[in-house]
Amino acid sequence: xxxxxxxxxxxxxxxxxxxxxxxxxxxxxxxxxxxxxxxxxxxxxxxxxxxxxxxxxxxxxxxxxxxxxxxxxxxxxxxxxxxxxxxxxxxxxxxxxxxxxxxxxxxxxxxxxx
Amino acid sequence: xxxxxxxxxxxxxxxxxxxxxxxxxxxxxxxxxxxxxxxxxxxxxxxxxxxxxxxxxxxxxxxxxxxxxxxxxxxxxxxxxxxxxxxxxxxxxxxxxxxxxxxxxxxxxxxxxxxx
Numbered sequence: 001x002x003x004x005x006x007x008x009x010x011x012x013x014x015x016x017x018x019x020x021x022x023x024x025x026x027x028x029x030x031x032x033x034x035x036x037x038x039x040x041x042x043x044x045x046x047x048x049x050x051x052x053x054x055x056x057x058x059x060x061x062x063x064x065x066x067x068x069x070x071x072x073x074x075x076x077x078x079x080x081x082x083x084x085x086x087x088x089x090x091x092x093x094x095x096x097x098x099x100x101x102x103x104x105x106x107x108x109x110x111x112x113x114x
Numbered sequence: 115x116x117x118x119x120x121x122x123x124x125x126x127x128x129x130x131x132x133x134x135x136x137x138x139x140x141x142x143x144x145x146x147x148x149x150x151x152x153x154x155x156x157x158x159x160x161x162x163x164x165x166x167x168x169x170x171x172x173x174x175x176x177x178x179x180x181x182x183x184x185x186x187x188x189x190x191x192x193x194x195x196x197x198x199x200x201x202x203x204x205x206x207x208x209x210x211x212x213x214x215x216x217x218x219x220x221x222x223x224x225x226x227x228x229x230x
Binding site: 032036042043044045046049051090094098099100101102103104105106107 | 118145147149155156157158159162164169170173205207209211216217218219220221222223224
């Protein structure tokens with residue numbers, strides 16, 4: 001069975017500071033990993049995804065994540081936070097190249113302090 | 115190209131009433147999914163259609179929930195009768211096979227259901 005754990009339901013950083021949102025996964029098959037973002041009053045938007053190949057993946061809005069198999073982690077980072085990054089972020093996993101369901105983490109709400 | 119659309123955006127009903135949510139996937143997407151997020155919890159899978167057939171309905175909570183996908187196009191999710199614990203945001207997503215051999219699910223904006 002697959003599962004996702006996001007550490008910290010709420011993270012607050014200052015504008016311009018590093019953003020680090022933690023995600024660990026469990027999967028018995030090679031995983032496909034995702035980060036989704038939900039801005040206030042909007043739907044889920046894909047930030048980035050890891051399927052195969054390069055373990056450091058870059059997404060939209062300056063975010064990136066690194067797949068570390070040995071640590072079963074897929075942490076999301078951004079070097080310098082912007083006020084517009086305030087949103088809820090979801091780490092997710094699915095089974096490889098299958099069209100099967102996505103398993104989501106519980107979400108991390110990111111707040112940005114001026 | 116239009117994204118996944120959902121209707122209504124909000125619905126407030128009383129316990130015991132019936133509500134029907136609609137999802138229009140991206141044109142040409144054979145896969146359609148329903149998820150929901152109950153207050154404060156994680157987003158959970160409900161079911162997956164491939165065209166008009168239910169591929170996986172392991173996440174449907176009980177028989178008060180009925181999903182259909184007429185002709186393999188849009189889908190409806192009916193809750194009858196609604197209970198308080200059904201309140202939450204219901205998301206729809208659709209996907210198709212990408213050139214690299216993977217699938218990417220595109221999500222709609224969700225329907226916020228409040229049962230009072």
